Amino acid sequence: MKEFSADRLEELLDNVLKPSRYTGGEMNAVLKPFDAAEVTFAFCFPDSYEVGMSHLGIKILYDIINRRPWALCERVFMPWPDMADAMRREALPLFSIESRTPLSRFDIVGFTLQYEMSYTNVLEMLDLAGIPVYSRDRTEGPIIMAGGPCAYNPEPLAPFVDVFQIGDGEEMMVEAIECVRSCKQSGKSRLDTLRALARIEGIYVPAFYEAQYNADGTLASFSPVDDAAPATVRKRVVLDLDAAPYPESFIVPYTEAIHDRIVLEIMRGCTKGCRFCQAGMLYRPVRERSLETLLKQAEKLENATGYEEMSLSSLSSGDYSHLTELVCALTERYADRKISVSLPSMRIDSIVKQSLEEAQKVRKSGLTLAPEAGTQRMRDVINKGVTEADLIRAVTDAFESGWSTVKLYFMIGLPTETDEDLQGIGQLARDVINAYFTVPRGVRAKGLRVTCSASTFVPKPFTPFQWQGQDDLDTIKEKQARLGDILRQVKGVNFNWHEPELSMLEACFARGDRRMGDVLYAAWQNGCRMDGWTEFLNYEGWMKAFSDCGVDPAFYANRPRGEKELLPWDFIDAGVTRAFLWREWQKAQRAETTPDCRKGCQGCGLKRFEGVCADR
């Protein structure tokens, strides 16, 4: 194991970009004596400090672990490549921010998986820490855990991660660290500790399962090979979100994080049922926090952080029952302290004009809307229950309230897409611009800016589109070029799009199986890391990895799956049933919509969880 040297670290810090990413000392960071803790948890975010510090999950779990006097949680982020290279050169092992302890000294090293294209960073971070990357090569040292939305298809990371947590972490994390604590106390072996963890609901230990494949490469069977492992791993759900722990303080970074503000999680889950949206399916059922709880949390967090901005977070804030009351109460309380309230994740059909006006009393920010598709037919296919009239009304309201910057998000490559749908995007952009000019000159703000952003559709597990193949690279590139031509004819619109290669790789991992683990390892060996950053994406390294492993990316990205095919993530019970998803997939192909389940149960499967949908 490599030794940690504070002197060598100081020398490195003088020669890397943004050294304060690595030095800590922030307000509200928790500093505990490392050796006094009974269980130590290194919370790893496999991306840069600025990205990781914007993430709510870390804040929640950091607080939950550190609330326990016997446990300690410290943060670790992916070093920027210049720092990673310097650390490797100097044989300086990856360390935690708070106490600068090497990762290999922790009991648990836990990664949050927010995005498939951070997987190479997981391997890079383990290797920088001097921890063998393959689970099978580890006989001692920390247990490697992972959770977060991507853990719902854990298979591509199965060879590297010892323990996955599936679902809400608030309760499961406590059970996991208590389990590790008692195993440590009773001197249990690594294997027996993994067995004890596997018995916790929501936990998946990949070493205890075996996958068999058919001649055509599809999955033939997937089953447990250890008595401790359940055949089906059911996701964890925190039933009472209002009573769930929430941090009373956030760490306030020095260097600016992407989202550097107070976050109030007003609601978890979404009932709209957009068919492309994985979060909308995974985070079901909908659970709200009460107005009283949120106002209390806001007050504590403001006093503890001094932030100038509060952001209301959820998948669809407009659906929150007390949105206007909450925004009014917050603006009224904090206007004299010059704190602005922002509302990301507003759906077009639900934008409340009053909320918008309240929210921008202190500061004005851009308005982001996601119509997702250009025609009504396509929006019906994806079950995005908004109409063009909704969009035009929303932007007109916004223009009347003084907004002049609008971002529109679209996806291309959605199932059943035709040229008409691409033209529809151009038409919508034109209608938005026209809406601006219908607002009288004295009322509307100057300097209209409309940006159309088109991402490439990536089919995700546990969505009705999990059976759909992604468009191949050439098709995506053609569609991007076509859309570019269409939007060039609309005066005053900026167009940006995502790297199609990145979306293809994302699709491979999103629906990959264990064999994608070999591709991941090979790509990392080829130098791939920080793939989510355009400047670091090494597509050649990835293609070489696929060919060296004899794996065809099209098998994972572009191949449609059949009704009978066993999917690598079928052993996970994510709440929504396969029958519901298939039904939705059939309706999608007929462009039939499904109403919001607040208006009547659609039988998605969540009712099987006791109490969660009781009032609906």
Next chain:
Amino acid sequence: MKMLVVFEKTERLRHVGHLDLMRAMQRALRRSGVPIAFSKGFNPHLLLTFAAPLSVGMSGLREVMEVPLSEAISESEFKEKLRAALPPELPCVAVRAVDDRHPAPMAQLYAASYKMSVKENAEALISAIPSFLEKDSVMALRKTKSGEKLTDIRPMIYDLKALDGETVACTLALCEAATCKPELLLDALAKEAGLEARPRVICARTQLYGRDFVPLELL
């Protein structure tokens, strides 16, 4: 009423840049609940000025900032509240209440003292100090607003000595008319010692001074 605040930016925070430090202080003041004055205008912000920005990589033992207040508050209450709102790595050392007409610390700045831990070639560097101090003039290329300029920095070096075998202390000019950064002195001293490059040092600013070398916060 304004409050002069003396704070320490500890070694752990030496890489925190000036703008980041300023934002951290603004947030600390907001957390503290002391009556701070906001600017008027579209994007109201805290009116906060620092005597002299610290470069990235440098810590500061007695840094000075000025905080305009919207109403009066006692020094002890202010200090207590701000101390509680600051992380352990950024402690408030002292405060002094002054009236609104008190000149800005930046305008009174004259010099600063520094302490450098020399991490390589310390012996050679330190043994060059006596001969270096005997020189009447030391020409160095100084970066100014209008570009690089060859300047005699010898008159800007008020004090220079070794504290022990690997630590150098110095007092250098720091004001609008003439500033000698520690790196500039270090380059010149390394040259005198016959070293090819400036040795690696970790530098702390230990005190800011006004005229007659009176500590800035006492002026």
